[in-house]
Amino acid sequence: MTFFTLAIFLSILGLTLGITYWAARRTHSTSDFYAAGGDLSATQNGFALAGDWMSAAAFLGFTGLVALYGMDGSLYAVGALVAFLPILIIVAEPLRNTGKYTVADVIAFRMQSRHARMASVVGSIVVNLAYLVPQMAGAGVLIGLLVGIPYIVSVAIVGALMIVYVAFGGMLATTWVQIVKAVLLMVTGVVLVVWISALFGFNISGLFGAVESEYGAEFLSPGNYLTHPLDPISLALSFAVGTAGLPHVLIRFYTVRNATVARNSIIWLMFLGGFFFMMTTIIGLAAAHFVGRDAILASGGGGNLALPLLAEYLGGGPGSIGGAVFLSFVAAIAFTTILAVVSGLTVATSGAIAHDVYVNIIKGGAVTEKEQLRVARLSTVGIGATAILLGILAEGVNVAVLVILAIAIAASANFPVIVLSLFWRRFNTRGVVAGVTVGLVSSVGLAAIGPAVMGADAIFPLVNPTLLSMPLGFAGAIIGALLAPRDAVAERRFDDVFFRAHTGQS
């Protein structure tokens, strides 16, 4: 087991470091570092988006949820696909047309204000960290369980690799690691699904029937995990709207030349990712049937090991060589998945700190290209160190809660501000600051008094606060803007911004 695991891990590691070396030699400018040169093809960006979005939460989390709770896991999975309709239709093109490297670029372009940029930066960094920490913790747990390295060491290794990938290879390395990982993930998923189908004579309803006879029809019903009747819709809203507020997803649109390529890359993602999410339901049900819900529950992590355990079973079961090989392979892919996502998050956060805070807010843009690149690389090291520290501190914390929180904050603090900046003439800096503040406070506050933190004594009944915090975020932004005096110059400026957002030219 150890030999195979080590061999497979080291091979994948070698591949990703090779990619980083190749990318580092091509990274000479800020455009290379933040946007991979800005000229990726739709296919490349599509695969990279898929690699970014098909995170360990999807790979392990969705399959685990289906294995333990049935249909609720499928509701999670399909939400991850639908989430890209608002991005495709509302956000992607205007963002690409009005920003340079970060989300705050768009807000700052509209408002021409450092305060607005700063507020947007806060929203971005909080969301990124909330998303990053559970990835680190997840990596720590996963590697610990499958390879036997202590948690702290695993977290440190992931953090160190992430620093190397991004500091040296920037967005180019990140992109190609994401592409490679997307391909590996798709192949794994297809192999698993074909194998499972074959075991049921290529009649998938047989799988449903088997699971139903073992666990009863209630298992296939909704409500086993999302127990409150408003939970599904709050989750749905969170995905549908929060994804369009996730900086590490949005900055991927800066890697392409124009709106057409951006759109086409989203189509690639929606088919790749959508297909993959569909497969997680089959894989999860198969895990429930072949491995058993009890075994999955006993393995800990809230079902996160359902897919690896199924792979082990299909390889020959625990203790067999085939099982060990399959398990190692799946673990290595999960590891690569996490690395790809944390790299993307690090590029996004580096953009916020180096490009937004240092270059634009502090220095007002008066920084040479060379210095900008240097600061970008330095910030990566700082972010990596912070991520390692927070990851270590997060040991034992229910990481699924943090991921939900990240998307909820994105839905409440980032999405309203982005949309209003792009589409509302009357919006202004005060609105941006108010929107981010109210969105942040309400989403974090409601999550803190919700079931995820307070369990059965929760004051707020929903796990996902979005249903309430997103409207509050919008309200805060709108009221904040209306309370500020009208600014005729800014409103006329909106015309220019609006024109550029939809035509790609000022």
Added chain:
Amino acid sequence: MNNNDPSPQPRKSNVDEPAFRQLVRVKRRSAWPALGVGVGFYLAVSLLAGYAPSLLSTPVLGPINLGFVLILFTYVLTWVIAVLYVRRANRTFDRLAEAARGAASKEIQA
């Protein structure tokens, strides 16, 4: 004509160009239905999941119940909407955006 006319003509903004106005109109006409149907259907299924779980548990295709069928349909619907939207965008939006940009640069030269 009074040479001391104190009210100059307001600068004509790019957004007033007919090509741009049409682009915005076409985009709006595509966006609302696409979002409404796509996201709306998903939200509707989510509401049903919360408030009518027994309905979604009804077996439809052998042991596969209505809920899973609706979820499968959500995938297909999302894909269809995305493809149709992008097709229209690639054909129509880009052509209009090009025209709007052209009109804008002529305005600058004038």
